Amino acid sequence: MSPETHLLASWIIAAKTTDNARDCRLVALAGILPDADGLGLIADALTGWLGGKPTQFYAHYHHYLLHGALGGILIATLMACFARHRWRVALLVLLVFHLHLLCDFVGSRGPAPEDLWPIFYLGPFDKDPMWVWKGQLRLDGWFNRWLSVVLFAWALWLPLRLGYSVVGVFNRRADQVFVGVLRKWRDEWVQRGRPLR
Numbered sequence: 255m256s257p258e259t260h261l262l263a264s265w266i267i268a269a270k271t272t273d274n275a276r277d278c279r280l281v282a283l284a285g286i287l288p289d290a291d292g293l294g295l296i297a298d299a300l301t302g303w304l305g306g307k308p309t310q311f312y313a314h315y316h317h318y319l320l321h322g323a324l325g326g327i328l329i330a331t332l333m334a335c336f337a338r339h340r341w342r343v344a345l346l347v348l349l350v351f352h353l354h355l356l357c358d359f360v361g362s363r364g365p366a367p368e369d370l371w372p373i374f375y376l377g378p379f380d381k382d383p384m385w386v387w388k389g390q391l392r393l394d395g396w397f398n399r400w401l402s403v404v405l406f407a408w409a410l411w412l413p414l415r416l417g418y419s420v421v422g423v424f425n426r427r428a429d430q431v432f433v434g435v436l437r438k439w440r441d442e443w444v445q446r447g448r449p450l451r
């Protein structure tokens with residue numbers, strides 16, 4: 255699935271299972287960190303752009319470096335180091351990490367039917383076992399789009415009570431502004447629904 259869908263799903267799980275903004279941010283971040291192994295795409299584009307020898311970092315390492323057990327352990331350890339409740343965050347990180355793998359397994363196919371993305375659970379050490387589902391859904395298909403819309407709506411609803419949102423994963427000040435706007439809209443909407451005296 256796309257990084258924004260992973261982020262929304264992991265943030266919602268984090269918002270429901272943590273009791274402070276810091277741990278929530280860490281668990282949410284863990285939901286997208288496996289895709290850091292796709293950053294080779296930038297290096298590939300740069301080498302092509304600069305006219306150097308073409309590189310294949312994205313093709314070789316995406317879904318191979320951080321989409322297995324090693325990635326899960328590294329990300330859980332890293333996030334737990336910064337957490338308030340370390341064990342709880344480590345376990346929740348492992349949960350959202352494996353949800354990421356499951357979502358990629360189910361819905362990350364490219365445009366062509368054979369453009370499947372397997373999961374190498376022992377990557378980057380071994381390509382065996384290789385888990386692949388031939389019915390994998392398209393990344394840009396209806397299921398992924400609708401799931402993203404539903405998760406987005408949910409991620410706009412939860413901050414009204416919590417006081418922090420998915421924006422806080424990146425910037426705390428921007429998050430305060432964002433939640434303030436959401437609450438203002440909610441208050442205006444409630445006001446409009448009240449009968450005039």
Ligand SMILES: [Zn+2]
Binds near residue numbers: 288289321354358
């Ligand atoms: Zn992924």
